[in-house]
Amino acid sequence: MNKTPVWKSIALSLTSDIAEGRYNTGDRLPTEAQLSAQHGVNRHTVRRALSELADQGLVHSRRGSGVFVTAQPTDYPIGKRVRYHQSISASGKIPGKRILSLTTRAADQAEADALGLRPGDPVHVYDGLSLANGLAVALFQSCFPADRFPDILSALSRTQSVTQALQHCGVPDYTRVSTRLTARAATATQALHLNLVEGAPVLHSLGVNADLQGQPVEFGKTIFAGDRVTLTIDAP
Template identity: 60%
Template sequence: MSHATVSRAAATPVWRAIADALRADLSEGRYSPGDKLPTEAELAERFGVNRHTVRRGIGKLVEEGLLRSRRGAGVFVAATPTDYPIGARVRFHQNLLAAGRRPEKRVLHSTRRAATKGEAEALEVAQGAEILVHFGLSLADAQPIALFESLFPLGRLPGIAAALEELISVTAALKAVGVADYTRASTRLTAVRADATQALHLHLQEGDPLLRATGVNVDGQGRPVEYGRTWFAGDRVTLTLDQDAYS
């Protein structure tokens, strides 16, 4: 059924037969959570029907919560939100592995510049001090779940740029430059809307809800080593408060 042309003479309405065929594809593992479905035109060709009929079949699975439609991006298999603990020790790779997901980070760009007043205050450096801005994409099971921007004080962390380029992991890079451990000193959560660039990277629609987490990580002496901002896709991540946040 899932690969054959749907007969217009069938007793079952054609759009419902298409929904059943796509549902079977999902149950058989043909598509994984986060995968993008073929276009309406491709599905119309597969089933031998018009795009309106395909759209109605897809709409049924959207109603059931099996698919998500994002205007301008396409139709995607709905993914179960990833639990992401926020506490004294926020570790991207450990958090996702604990949730049974495969973590991945992609660095989009890294640059040096002068710290703004707010950044300098967060990092406890002089305004205009040189910082490293590390920007990229976080993924779970190859699905983008967040954009991150990490700021590091270069005067306090010489060699951090080279370490991040080689290791990607913030924890590993900090350890390579002498920061054996670090903890989260503060976290602020704010609901925001995705701008056009964020929507493009996260495969969302402009204006979709994001949850922005802003935090400062400190070393064992309480000195800030990272000022970070992360924009989580609202429908893909469930932020949870770790017990260690109270300790």
């Protein structure tokens, strides 16, 4: 069995400390000497761990002053009305999306069950990254029934917004009908997209959105970077 490199373990430990509020935005982390003594390693190992956090946008160094926390988790509500741009804007950050791919393919069993289709029926698929202040906070995939929304991919290409694309396709409003959350460790591919270390904590969310008549319109899979998002549950 491959062992986790020591520098990666230190990076994960510091990431967890930041996510759990032991260090807040603007706080200075312990010095390299202190971290070296704490973990029983040399400064080179600590320096590599801090470099990883800097690459993730979580910390920055000030010459002669130390390493400081630059990011804190973004509150993101999970409730009946989930709107990414509104939620991120409400947290005081600038929302953004980056398209990774727009494709059409056959639905698998889970997608068919969620959308009321048969396995093999066509679905339009939107893969992308959700950003807050330019930092990737989630990797997502949204599936839509292709027969009902033949033009949704072109609308998504223009707007990068599920809400606006659905409105273009005749769905003025929609609500969340189910959400399932699972804690996992980031795979190599997920870590690459989210600029995390492999094995970092992530939250998997599966959600189904329906129109006002109760007909499913979207099956969403989202992988949240565990240290960058605090999921809050809206009261019913």
